[in-house]
Every structure is written in structure tokens, then in C-alpha cells.
Amino acid sequence: MKVFNIVIAGVGGQGVLMASKVLAESALASGMDVKQNEVHGMAQRGGSVISFVRIGDQVHSPVVMPGSADILISFEPLEALRYVHYLKPGAMLVYNKGTINPSTVASGLATYPSDVEEQISGICGDAHGIEALSLAQEAGNAKAVNMVMVGSVLKNLPIDAQVVEGVVKALSKDKGVEVNLKALRGGAAAA
Template sequence: MLKPVDVLMVGVGGQGTILASKVLAAAARAAGYDIKVSEIHGMAQRGGSVVTQVRLGEKVYSPLISQGEADVILAFEELEALRWLAYLKPGGTLIINNQQIYPVPVLAGAAQYPENIIDQIKARGINVQVLEATKQAIACGNAKAANVVLLGALAQKLPIEEATWRQALAATVPPRFLEVNNAAFTAGFTAATGSGAGC
């Protein structure tokens, strides 16, 4: 019996949220899960929110995750983590990239980016894991691989073999970027265990 898992991926346009969800779906499918995926693009080309809901289980009937039901939120950016925090279930895990990307209202001076977001989240007693995913991805050779650093950390939370994740990466990522993405996955995977980070 495969235990159901609901994963919410939140970020902004250009961060590779959709690619990450495709890798997760491929790995989960290979591991025998039924999968449903829902994607929401909010002006993604202009740095707007991109939200992907991935539901895994023995049999999944709906792609949508309700508030308070996500087992894991994978946040590619701090403000998006705060924005979607209500979807995390009690006892769930938030994996967050400590990157800040200012949305258009902030850039236009019409709003302020909240201060100390990670501290605010920790103060709520939430199980949060903070990664320097962008910094680690740069060390691996490409800042855009931050999404795969985060996937590496997520892999530690799911009952899917590491080799299955690697196969999913190879099937999803263009061959010329595979070496960098494998290194990024390793960086996130080891960071999640506390055994090291970086390339």
C-alpha cells in the first residue's frame, strides 16, 4: 500500500517549478504511484506566482490540494512560502530556498517586501528546512539548477529510491544540462541529511 503524499511547489516564473514537478511525477510514476498534477500560472512570464500541486498515492482522484493538507511545501522563494503557508498540514514540512525575488508591486514602490520571512515562519513552530539552493546551484555550475537542489532535499522526505530520481532527471532534463543537475540534486540530497552541501 503506497502512502498518499501531497506536495505543493511554489515559486515565480523562471525558477523551474514546472520542470521540478515533471521530475517528481516521473520518479513517483516509476515507483508505482498514481499521480495527479495541477499547475497554476499567474503571469509567470513576468515573475508572477507559479504553483504546482502534485498528489501521489495508491489511487488519486483529484489533483487539487486543500488548505491544511500539503505534506510538503517546496518553496522556491521566500514570499511564496509565506503566501502558501496555510496549505501546509500540521506536522508537515516546509523546504524553502532563502532567495527573495521582488514582485512587480514592490519594484514599482507600491508595496513592501516583508522582512524576516523565515524568522516569521519559524516562530510559528513549523518544521522548516532552509536551503541556500540558488547559491548551491551556482557552485554546481548553473543558478537555474536551484529547483533541482530543492528536489534533492525533497527526495529525502519521500519513499522513492535515489536511483529512481536520477533516472527521472535523465528522462526530463536536456542531456547537456544533466551533469549540472545531477550535481545539484546531490547537493540538495546531502544538505537535507546534514552531511554536507554544495558541489
């Protein structure tokens, strides 16, 4: 299988890394080669986060080059716009419609663009916004936005949904199992 490139973007604290871990473990459980990479450190402090998951028969670099992502999953609209150029021509973007102000906006130094979603659609013809926060809340925890987002792209990934569910179960603790599975399925149904 040719390498399938997934880019996950969001804001530090949103669970981008956990979502990446779920996809990477699922690829491993499916017998594929996989590399996953994000840059953390400073990102923990509310900064922009970008993570790569590359799946295939043999994966060399852990880095996805701009213009080569098969799918972009963004947990926040502005971050979707920031990384939309990572997509291949014609590739798909799913983003959470809930916005989070960057510190530059919160402190009045910059304005959050009012037309982010229009700009996204203008660049990517296959962009889909979902209400991930309310779906996560329906599942039982606002923090499950990351599982909603993973769910929302399940049918577009070269991984079996059952395998992903199994990995989510294995990685979740106690009550989290039910919440995360519900969020995953909620995301899948919304897409």
C-alpha cells in the same frame, strides 16, 4: 499507500514546473498513481506559481487543499509564507533563502517583509531554509535551483532517490545531465 501531497511554490521562470515534472515522472516510474497540476498562463510573467503533485495508490483530485500538504517546497521565502497554510499540522517546509522582489515591491508600491523567515518559523515548526542559488551555481548553472530544491526533500518523499536521479537524467539535455544531477545531490546533502 495513502495519498502523499506535495506543494511546490515559487515565481514564474524559476523552474517550478520542471521540478513538478520530475516528481510526477518519478512517481509514475515507481508504479504509483500520480496527478500533477499547476496553473500557468499568467504565471509566466513573473507571477506567483503554485504546483501540486499527489502520489498514492489511487489519486482523484489534482488539487491539494490548504491544510493537507505533507510537504511544501518553496523556491522563494515570500512564496513560502504565502502558501505555508497548505501544510498539514506538523508537516515540513523547505525553502530557498534567495529572495525575488515582486513587481509590487520593485515599483515601490509595497515593502518586502524583513522578517519573512521568522514568520515562517513562527507558523511551521519544521521549516528549513537553504542557499539554493549558491548550490546551483556550484553545480554549474544558476538555473538549476529547481533541482537543488527537489534534492533537498528527497529523503522525505515516498519515492526512491535512485528513481528520481534516473528521471532527471532522462529529462535533461546534454550538459544539463551532469549539472542537474550535481544540483540534485547538492540539495540532498544540504538538507
